[in-house]
Amino acid sequence: MAQQQTAPSPAELEFGGPLGTAALLLLLPLTLFHLLLTCHSGPCSLLSLPPELPPLSAFWSSGALLLLLFWLGFQATLYLLPMGQVTEGRMLRDKSHLQYPLNGFRCLGLTALLVGLGLAGGLPLGNLSEMLLPLASAATVTAFFLSLFLYLKSFTVPPSALAPGGNSGNPVYDFFLGRELNPRFGSFDLKYFCELRPGLMGWALINLALLLREAERQRGWPSLAMGLVSAFQFIYVADALWYEEAVLTTIDIIHDGFGFMLAFGDLVWVPFIYSLQAQFLLNHPQALDLPVAGAICLLKVIGYVIFRGANSQKNTFRRNPSDPSVAGLETIPTATGRHLLVSGWWGLVRHPNYLGDLIMALAWSLPCGVTHLLPYFYFFYFVILLVHREYRDERQCLQKYGLAWREYCRRVPYRIVPYIY
Numbered sequence: 001m002a003q004q005q006t007a008p009s010p011a012e013l014e015f016g017g018p019l020g021t022a023a024l025l026l027l028l029p030l031t032l033f034h035l036l037l038t039c040h041s042g043p044c045s046l047l048s049l050p051p052e053l054p055p056l057s058a059f060w061s062s063g064a065l066l067l068l069l070f071w072l073g074f075q076a077t078l079y080l081l082p083m084g085q086v087t088e089g090r091m092l093r094d095k096s097h098l099q100y101p102l103n104g105f106r107c108l109g110l111t112a113l114l115v116g117l118g119l120a121g122g123l124p125l126g127n128l129s130e131m132l133l134p135l136a137s138a139a140t141v142t143a144f145f146l147s148l149f150l151y152l153k154s155f156t157v158p159p160s161a162l163a164p165g166g167n168s169g170n171p172v173y174d175f176f177l178g179r180e181l182n183p184r185f186g187s188f189d190l191k192y193f194c195e196l197r198p199g200l201m202g203w204a205l206i207n208l209a210l211l212l213r214e215a216e217r218q219r220g221w222p223s224l225a226m227g228l229v230s231a232f233q234f235i236y237v238a239d240a241l242w243y244e245e246a247v248l249t250t251i252d253i254i255h256d257g258f259g260f261m262l263a264f265g266d267l268v269w270v271p272f273i274y275s276l277q278a279q280f281l282l283n284h285p286q287a288l289d290l291p292v293a294g295a296i297c298l299l300k301v302i303g304y305v306i307f308r309g310a311n312s313q314k315n316t317f318r319r320n321p322s323d324p325s326v327a328g329l330e331t332i333p334t335a336t337g338r339h340l341l342v343s344g345w346w347g348l349v350r351h352p353n354y355l356g357d358l359i360m361a362l363a364w365s366l367p368c369g370v371t372h373l374l375p376y377f378y379f380f381y382f383v384i385l386l387v388h389r390e391y392r393d394e395r396q397c398l399q400k401y402g403l404a405w406r407e408y409c410r411r412v413p414y415r416i417v418p419y420i421y
């Protein structure tokens with residue numbers, strides 16, 4: 001029988017409960033526009049207001065909205081193309097499994113091909129770099145309406161389809177966290193689509209537009225710093241789509257509902273905030289020595305090896321514990337029948353994937369030099385996000401695994417950084 005979903009108690013509410021989430025609903029878009037404006041201002045000071053505000057008309061254009069809707073429709077069409085394998089997600093509370101298409105990397109290839117053809121035919125992609133403000137407004141409005149739709153839709157599904165944490169009964173809190181775990185139209189999974197497709201590829205496309213604009217300005221090649229930032233971030237996007245299946249064991253898919261936090265995160269925050277380093281470099285060029293560039297590349301490789309190794313190890317183990325690559329690892333049994341890895345990457349710290357991700361985040365910012373704080377915004381935000389995420393995950397794992405989780409914490413005492421945290 002389907003297990004009934006009970007509302008979380010006030011003590012279990014996350015992000016500061018209704019007040020905290022109401023504040024985030026306002027603060028996230030305000031931070032976004034503050035950063036976009038600051039990045040294009042001369043002083044580019046993270047801690048003061050941009051010297052002059054553009055007219056209100058600079059924040060909105062119907063062309064930008066149409067372009068965004070076209071992009072969403074285009075990516076949705078690619079998602080639906082019957083290419084590649086289909087995989088099964090984790091067992092749900094009603095004991096069923098959802099099916100997910102694994103065609104993300106092919107969609108990236110097709111997108112790259114079409115963009116390449118467009119560029120060869122004279123597509124002025126660099127112009128996108130002057131449309132970021134109205135595009136970000138259009139994406140924010142779209143994310144807001146999508147979240148409203150998702151919130152209303154969640155009242156039409158059975159309790160077993162709700163996320164563990166998003167049905168407190170408080171409309172603001174539930175709107176922010178998302179009530180339904182896997183909202184779908186037939187086989188079209190809205191959360192899985194948004195998590196990996198339009199935002200991530202949009203981020204890579206914005207970076208490319210900024211790089212092209214910089215190259216045009218320099219009448220030839222982009223700077224080394226811009227080249228490194230774009231290449232590092234493109235690798236991150238391509239990696240996420242190549243290992244698409246691994247997203248099915250992340251907190252976003254297995255625990256969090258689909259609400260404003262993820263809709264805004266996926267469609268707005270990722271493309272417009274994660275491209276801040278490239279935006280900064282277009283407006284504030286930086287010279288980079290080859291040895292420094294080499295050291296930054298090494299940092300990126302170290303981060304990537306840890307990030308990918310840890311995520312793939314956990315994903316393989318969760319999907320098939322007898323896979324030869326993980327079968328020899330030491331584990332702790334839990335009362336749920338699932339085991340916890342206690343050696344390999346997951347025996348180093350309790351969140352080795354966060355460690356790798358943070359190292360990469362630093363490598364993305366360093367090419368921007370050390371004269372400004374703004375390119376490091378992503379790194380500081382990411383430290384806060386991952387520390388908070390780790391805390392949320394610990395709480396959930398303690399609930400899920402009880403004594404076995406305590407034993408894991410005893411055997412692996414550090415959370416993210418060995419011997420430090």
Ligand SMILES: NC(=O)C1=CN([C@@H]2O[C@H](COP(=O)(O)OP(=O)(O)OC[C@H]3O[C@@H](n4cnc5c(N)ncnc54)[C@H](OP(=O)(O)O)[C@@H]3O)[C@@H](O)[C@H]2O)C=CC1
Nearest residue numbers: 249250251252311314318340341342346353354357389393
């Ligand atoms: N770039 C960005 O903005 C962001 C990137 N990320 C990245 O996304 C990736 C996924 O992160 P996230 O979803 O937060 O968390 P994880 O992928 O680490 O998933 C956490 C889950 O993994 C399982 N788990 C934890 N410890 C063990 C263990 N020892 N053995 C086996 N399973 C274990 C538990 O679930 P269960 O036991 O139920 O399987 C736990 O709930 C990370 O690399 C992170 O850095 C995350 C947020 C933002």
Ligand SMILES: CC(C)=CCC[C@@H](C)[C@H]1CC=C2C3=C(CC[C@@]21C)[C@@]1(C)CC[C@H](O)C(C)(C)[C@@H]1CC3
Nearest residue numbers: 028195196239240247250252261262265266269270
């Ligand atoms: C408060 C606030 C701004 C919340 C939004 C957070 C979101 C931006 C992130 C939550 C988890 C994410 C993940 C990725 C992107 C950022 C968000 C949506 C991810 C898709 C990036 C690529 C990785 O390889 C990944 C697939 C592991 C990762 C999954 C989590």
